[in-house]
Amino acid sequence: MNTTATTATATQDRPELQKAAQDFVDAGFAGVQLRVRDERGEWTGSAGVHKLAESAKPSTDGLFWIGSTTKTFVAALVLHLVADGLVELDAPVAEHLPRFGLDERITVRMLLQHTSGVYNCTGELDEKGEFVPGLPSIGKAWVDNRFHDYRPDELVEFALAKPARFEPGTDQSYSNTNYTLAVLLVEALSGHSYGEEMQRRILRPLGLRDTLVPGSLSELPGPHAHGYYRYQDGEEWKVVDVARQNLSLLCGAGDMISTTRDLQVFFTALLGGRLLPAALLEQMRTPHGMLGYGLGLFVQELGPEAGDVTIVHHNGGAPGGYGALMIATPDGTRTLTAGLTTGDSAMDPAVEFPKALDQLIKAVFC
Numbered sequence: 001m002n003t004t005a006t007t008a009t010a011t012q013d014r015p016e017l018q019k020a021a022q023d024f025v026d027a028g029f030a031g032v033q034l035r036v037r038d039e040r041g042e043w044t045g046s047a048g049v050h051k052l053a054e055s056a057k058p059s060t061d062g063l064f065w066i067g068s069t070t071k072t073f074v075a076a077l078v079l080h081l082v083a084d085g086l087v088e089l090d091a092p093v094a095e096h097l098p099r100f101g102l103d104e105r106i107t108v109r110m111l112l113q114h115t116s117g118v119y120n121c122t123g124e125l126d127e128k129g130e131f132v133p134g135l136p137s138i139g140k141a142w143v144d145n146r147f148h149d150y151r152p153d154e155l156v157e158f159a160l161a162k163p164a165r166f167e168p169g170t171d172q173s174y175s176n177t178n179y180t181l182a183v184l185l186v187e188a189l190s191g192h193s194y195g196e197e198m199q200r201r202i203l204r205p206l207g208l209r210d211t212l213v214p215g216s217l218s219e220l221p222g223p224h225a226h227g228y229y230r231y232q233d234g235e236e237w238k239v240v241d242v243a244r245q246n247l248s249l250l251c252g253a254g255d256m257i258s259t260t261r262d263l264q265v266f267f268t269a270l271l272g273g274r275l276l277p278a279a280l281l282e283q284m285r286t287p288h289g290m291l292g293y294g295l296g297l298f299v300q301e302l303g304p305e306a307g308d309v310t311i312v313h314h315n316g317g318a319p320g321g322y323g324a325l326m327i328a329t330p331d332g333t334r335t336l337t338a339g340l341t342t343g344d345s346a347m348d349p350a351v352e353f354p355k356a357l358d359q360l361i362k363a364v365f366c
Contacts, residue, residue, distance in 0.1 A: 028347030035260035064339035066324040067316025075296020119162035120175035172289035176253035183252030227321025242321035263337035271332030
């Protein structure tokens with residue numbers, strides 16, 4: 001583990017950042033570790049607890065499940081292969097993955113942009129806006145199934161057995177299955193596993209020693225805060241420690257492990273042009289559709305009340321217990337990375353998280 005950053009940055013007094021971190025805890029999160037890099041240097045801090053019923057704060061160098069922040073890593077990996085001429089962005093995917101019988105109109109770009117129409121294997125909203133579960137990803141069903149080892153093909157086959165959401169390229173809908181297909185494409189093109197290719201092209205060149213593709217690994221392999229999941233079992237509410245979980249359910253879409261330091265190094269390198277040619281990076285940062293989603297990145301205009309600032313980001317959440325923030329200015333000169341853990345609070349994350357995040361973004365970027 002790299003521990004130099006904490007001692008090197010703890011000398012800066014940034015009360016507004018410490019307060020923004022504490023806001024998450026006050027909203028009901030168990031803990032937060034935060035890293036900010038801007039024109040004043042680098043600052044790290046934490047709030048809350050490392051583990052329920054204990055007083056120690058989360059380490060600012062702890063590992064955590066990063067959830068959908070994985071998608072930016074995977075998009076960068078796919079675009080690395082595009083830059084090397086192994087595939088074109090607008091090439092059909094079906095010819096490289098013939099075993100699935102994919103719609104031949106689906107292109108590499110559509111996977112990375114969520115415009116393929118492929119069903120989300122972890123569930124979708126119906127016409128009434130109500131969530132219809134897919135493979136177990138919420139509630140008691142997920143808790144009971146959280147160590148199940150899924151094969152990537154199993155995820156894709158489940159999704160393809162469902163009707164497509166729309167004709168390829170005609171709409172946009174966030175689907176984890178797109179990114180499972182993307183890593184299977186990487187494997188088909190490179191002849192190496194997704195994890196091996198991620199190490200070879202992204203992680204090793206950037207020195208990201210604490211970032212990994214875990215596969216079926218269910219342990220966080222180093223110091224980490226504990227995350228908890230609150231769920232209903234019949235008439236009873238229960239809380240379970242989910243520091244151990246198997247995220248093969250989100251292969252390529254939300255399975256990676258990292259630290260705030262590694263996320264900051266990766267995002268700075270990516271946005272600073274160290275990983276991809278300028279033309280591909282520009283497409284990555286160009287918002288598309290109702291999601292404002294480029295290729296593995298959300299692009300967001302904060303508006304006049306926040307100083308007309310533009311940010312790019314991909315935050316993430318594991319099915320239970322853990323969340324990640326990875327936010328920056330488009331050139332990567334100002335970055336915010338964080339790891340969050342939920343505890344035994346009855347808070348509604350859908351309500352409380354956006355409020356705390358809004359204050360944090362304003363403190364860092366406005």
